[in-house]
Amino acid sequence: MNLHHLKVFLAVAEAGSISAGAERLHISQPAVTREIRDLEASLDLRLFDRLPRGVQLTEGGLRLFDYAQRIFSLERAAERDLRDFAQLEQGELHLGASATLGAYLLPPLLTRFRAVHPQIFVSLEVSNTDVVTRQLDEGRISLGFVEGPFAKSDYAHHLLARDALLPVASPHHPLAGSTALKAERLQDYPLYMREPGSGARVSIEQAYQAHGLEPRAGMAIGSTEALKRLLADGQGIAWLSQRVVERELASGELRRLPVQDLHIERELHVLWRLGASLSPAPAAFLQLSQMPG
DSSP: OOOOHHHHHHHHHHSHHHHHHOOOOOOOOHHHHHHHHHHHHHSHHHHHHHHHHEEEEEEEHHHHHHHHHHHHHHHHHHHHHHHHHHHHHHEEEEEEEEEHIIIIIIIHHHHHHHHHHSEEEEEEEEEEEEHHHHHHHHHOSSEEEEEEEOOGGGEEEEEEEEEEEEEEOTTTSSTTTTTBBBBGGGGGOOOEEEEETHHHHHHHHHHHHHHOOOOEEEEEESSSHHHHHHHSSSSOOEEEEEEHHHHHHHHTTSSOOOOOOEEEEEEEEEEETTOOOOOOHHHHHOOOSSSSO
């Protein structure tokens, strides 16, 4: 028994005769008769009683009729569901992002996406680069947004932007009033950093080491916002994204330290699984993330 057998059977059952079923299917009457005979032979069961005018379902035919109706109803539902899925009328979008991207770059993108595709359910988990790549590996997210270094050969990726990390401190910090500084002067004060696994931390460590400095963390904080608040103690220094401290620098809550000989910049990327076909929702969001504005 196959779907074609069932389609012919259902047409004959609903039409009430071989000839009417053939007309409905736009095939010849002998072809319909042959299909019904083959189906009955495969089941070893008579499905129709032949009457002088038309056919009538047997008890076995009535049982199969119920299944056939449900099967083709499911087929139509599957077609509708997949059509809606392809046209972004329904579906889900699961994203992961490291702190700066999750808090500052993605919210306006999500607002634009939801305005166009309000039926799509969106989830965003903000963590760090290590966690995001692990989520991608496990198939828990479709797209990952990361800052700093990652294993580029392991993922399909697209460069979104470059982001400067600025040395900042409280306006009450001893170095806050300096007009020019060398990076080695920072070594005299606690360095506040993100937790291990953070892309920002890796960028800072690599830049320090390339400059012949040792990045000694005085604190490791899992939240960029908490890290900014901790600088208020007037002791620590942090390298933070320009996007993250823009408001605090403008208000005077934080002060940019004028380090002349060390500049730290990291890349912001969107990643997806290498060789994977993106579903319509993540594909549309990926395209949106690559558009200006």
